[in-house]
Amino acid sequence: MIDKQLVQKRFSERASTYDQFASVQKTMANELMRRIAVLPKTILEIGCGTGYLTEKLRQAFPEASITAVDIAEGMIAVAKARLGGSDIVWRCGDIEAMGIEERYDLIISNATFQWLNEAERTITRLFSSLNEGGQLLFSTFGAQTFHELHTSFQASLQQHRITEALRIGPTFPTLVEWLACCERATNTVVFGNETFIVEHFPSVRDFFLSLRHIGATNSTTGRYCQRPSVFKTLVREYEERFSEDGAICATYHCLFFDITR
Template sequence: MPDKHLVRMHFSANAGNYDLYAHVQKKMASRLAEFAALADRANTAAILDVGSGTGYLTELLVSLFPTARIKAVDIAPGMIEAAKRKFAGRNIRFRCADVEEMSITEDYDLIASNASLQWWNETPRTLERLYSALADRGTMCFSTFGPLTFSELHQSYNKAMRNLGLEGRGRPGQSFYSLEELQRICELFVRPHDEMKCGEAFEYMYFGSVKEFFTSVRKIGASNSD
């Protein structure tokens, strides 16, 4: 279970590096924006961007819905400050908060969250809360990492633990939901007349060394916060 204090601290400290190293997250945001584009653009007036980070998805949403009011929420103060500088003078409200704890007092035509869900501690409850904040005919879309994330790291770790006679003790990072698990979670609260679309994609990154890999993870603040 992620330690929210560490999540907040790590992402804040690395906000200045994030855009240089978050290659996969940017691809995820672009793909998520394709789903967001399916929303009724003419009637999308209020948008909530959850886990907005430095604002990469926010910028895509501004392009898709130029007249909409956008609220961007992130747990890390450093990320919020970086995004504020990027969007100075734009029709965007920023809030530094943990979406799992903050009150949601208004309805949104579109709620989007890119590469954030894996840092939540109560994912089913939080997804249901966000869904309940949708306006009539609203759209919610999110992206996250799957169970094959860092698979080579896990394989190497498990092999080393077996060689040491310590098999089954811990894991080098957090667990991730599968697409099927997320579908089942959403089916528990999605209204029967609402359409649910799901997709899965595989992205590969290659590194010259283990050190280079760990550096890329650390530079975006995504080091293990369990």
Template sequence: MINKQLLKKRFNNHAKTYDAYADVQKNMANQLIDQLSTNFFNQEITILEIGCGTGYLTQLLCEKFPKAAITAVDLSSGMIDLAKKKVTEDRVSFICEDIEELRIEKHYDLIISNATFQWFNSLHTTIKKLYKQLKPAGRLLFSTFGNLTFQELHSCYSHAKQKLGLFSSSSPGQSFFSLDELSQICEQALVPLREHPFKLSKMEKLEIQYFSTVQGFFKSIKKIGASNSNEESYCQRPSFFRQLINLYENNHRDENGVKVTYHCLMFNITKTNQ
């Protein structure tokens, strides 16, 4: 389970450094925009953005949808403060809330979210709630991280535990779903809504980043506020981290540096009339 209070605190504390380290998240936002038809752009539509962060995707939405009314939601007040400085148009409103707890009153032509769904504790329920708030022919479009994300770190974490004789079930962060697992969650959430049939498309992509050191990778995670926010404990012994870093350096470094894998998933769900 994600500790939402801890998550909020970390995003608040690192809002000002987020943009400098969120290259993968920005690439994902651009790919989300690319999924939208250009015929859609000049319409007077309503958009709900979930997890707006510092406003990178919000800015793209304003550029692509000059006639749209946009509501942007994020649980971090620090992130929203920065987003408001980037996006000052009156047609954009901001709400500082946890979308899993927020009661959504309006219906939207587009509900969009970038790199946020991995922080939900009740994914099945939240997808169903969001889909119900789509207008006829509306779209739910989101990106998130898949199970191969940080595969190098997870492998080294497991090996370090074995070497030190630690047998706890702890991990360095939350687990992610595979493309098929997340697709199944979406279908299980939406199939019972027979009066609102849907069309689902999905895709996945691996993004590779390189860092000069393992510590540099850890710093990048901290600087975007995405450090471990699980309620479950994880090993923090100095000897353990020395072993972890040594394994990472020896097993996942090449001529480009220390390798880090991001597994990017993208889902496009359209409410249909058939």
């Protein structure tokens, strides 16, 4: 279960450093733009963050009215500063809790749906908010995201003879699981595919710092391990197992979904 208050707090705190470290998210946003198949007059963007995708939408569809939503006030503030005195409608709130009164030609969301607690219900609501012929387009992260980290953590637990079901960060659904969720939610054909992006960092510490700078540290409820000895072993295992040319690898499992009403 995602702690939404913690998500809100962490992303607000890291709004000023997000763009500098969110290269994968920018790549995913660019890919979403390539997949837009409608000429929208009305757009709803969910999880607008610092406005990177919002700016591209405004440039591509200058005549469209855009409503941009984000849970974090700090992100909204940076996005507003980025886009100046535009006529974009900004809404700060949790899309799972807020009402959607209008209908849209395009509903789009980049690297946000991994923070949903009730994805199927939310996708049903969004799909019903599309105009006929409208497009719901989103990206998120899949089950193999940071598999290096999770593998190293499990190896560390084994070495410390810890049998309790502990975790480090959230776990994400697979492509097949997301497709099934979307099809149940919309009762229509859903197109989805996956790709992998590998980033490299000088050390595991630098990898963790990059996550902190974008606010993407653990925001789930439940038990997780905080023992320093376990993390020391995790770092050693990570560096021994997943290093290339003096840098450690971190894999993003990127999923893309396209649903037309």
